[in-house]
Amino acid sequence: MEIRLIVGCLLGLLAAGCGGGGGTDASAVQGWNPPPPPPPAVGTGTLAVRVIDPDGRAMSGVLVSAFGAAATAGTGVTGADGSATLRSLPPSVRASAFSEFGYASDTNVPVAQQGTTSITLALAPYRPRPTVALLPVDIPGDRIAPDRSALTLRITVVALAAATFNPPEGSTTELRPSLFVELGDDADYSPNACWWWLDPLGNSNCARYSGSPAHTVATEAYVLDAPGTVPFPSPAGTPRSALLVLDQSRRVSALDPNAIRTFAARAFVERIVRAPDAVSLAVGGIAASDSNVSLPLVLPQQPLWLSSGAAGFSSDESTLKSALDVLEPLVGGSANVFTGLAAAISQTNSSAPPGTRTVVALVGGDDSSAASPSTRADTLAALRNQRDASGVRVVLIDASAAQSATDHRSVADLAAALRAPMISFGVARNSRDFYTQSWASGSTAALELAGDLVAGNSLPTLTLTLRVTDRAGAFPQGKTLRGVLYLFSDICPMGCWELPIAFTAFVP
DSSP, rough: OHHHHHHHHHHHHHHHHTTTTTTOGGGGGGOOOOOOOOOOOOOOOOEEEEEETSSOBBBOSSSEEOSSSSEEEEEEEOOSSSSEEEEEEOSEEEEEOSSEEEEEEEEEEEEOSSSSEEEEEEEOOOOOOEEEEEOOOOOOOSSTTTTSSEEEEEEEEETTTOOOSOOOTTOOOSSSEEEEEEOOOOOOOSSOOOEEEEEEEOOOOOOOOSSSOEEEEEEEEEEEEEEEEEEEOOOOOHHHHEEEEEESHHHHHHHHOHHHHHHHHHHHHHHTTTSOOOOOOEEEOOOOOOOOOSSSOSSSSSSSEEEEEEGGGBBBHHHHHHHHHHHHTTOSSSHHHHHHHHHHHHHHHHHSSSEEEEEEEEEESSTTTOOOOHHHHHHHHHHHHHHHHHHOOOEEEEEETOHHHHHHHHHHHHHHHHTEEEEEEOOOSSSHHHHHHHHHHHHHHHHHHHHHHHTTTEEEEEEEEEEEEEEESOOOTTTTEEEEEEEEEESSOOOOEEEEEEEEEOOO
């Protein structure tokens, strides 16, 4: 009613006025000739804005805006030096800087109308949205039917220690235990996949699918442990060490041109070495020679560059951050993930202090040098054997491109081979989606969760046990099951899947 009244008033303003009183038609007044409105004021000021991150590094590609009293007065995008210049500004503006990393604003900037006024805006990083790690999907051998027509699939996810599966009232960013599982065979998981939905009450069905599903699925157990358990247990008092490996290939540098992953890595270092039980860390990068001579490799050692040589494990914060400073600009080349991880496991096995040893690897997708399926299978088997023989644990962070479902599946194969928890970077497949996780919040949350795993913290845990029946026959030994786990969150008003995690499981 109020909206209709306002619209009616606007339409009839010159004719009758509003609110019930008798208005006067100005055009009917003899001799009335209103003066033309004054032209909008055009400023002559120039504002140079430099944008930096909290460490003082210049941030390129940041949208900078200046707002006058009633409208946008100017916009620009920062260049490689983190600067943008806005011209023709009025004497006073509100300046802001916006990027996927964060936001900064100065509400009252006086702009000289002659010469150039310079300011610096320091971006405050956005609060990272919660993320999860999918622990290795388990198929217990004693839960396979005698005729192998059915088996049990155990899926466990853990959340950040600072997050919760049960959001407080009014929360819009925390996770809630709503799951959607897509399950198929080793060829693909569509169109014959079973699309299976579990609501927060534990009810399940397999009604959402296209074509005829290859499997039927029933819920055996749904256990939410809010206080959580320790996913990476080790004997009390055991020293811990970790090698943090960042994918420095051309692929990742294109995805993350501002090297936000190293900013997140600095936060990882601070959190780990300042903990009551400090963890000894080393920093490394992986990449390999590129056949394209116009894009040469910058990483000096291939396929693994390690800070301070072989003796790179340290608990000194400044030493580790200096190593990240050195590594940050060393980008380019192909992503030889398999050989890089093999070198990282070997280096950790030989150089890390005795105790619980872990490789934390942030990878931008699959091994770009991978050959035929049979060669891939042999390489993954060799990595599994190396991991088992050394006892070095691996935590994978899947930071692959949002559109690349193939990369997600390939990283899932790698996680299954290494029996590694895989942390969701939280990037939806549609990169234009408003609700996607950015590199800033995604890498920060992912490395924070990796730190929880390395430190042996108790984490909120959700365990889902499914009974899967093959409608066509049996599950032979060695068969590969592929799937996608979607964890729904309240980031959308009606809830949306925010954390898709591909998984691979091998039938024993």
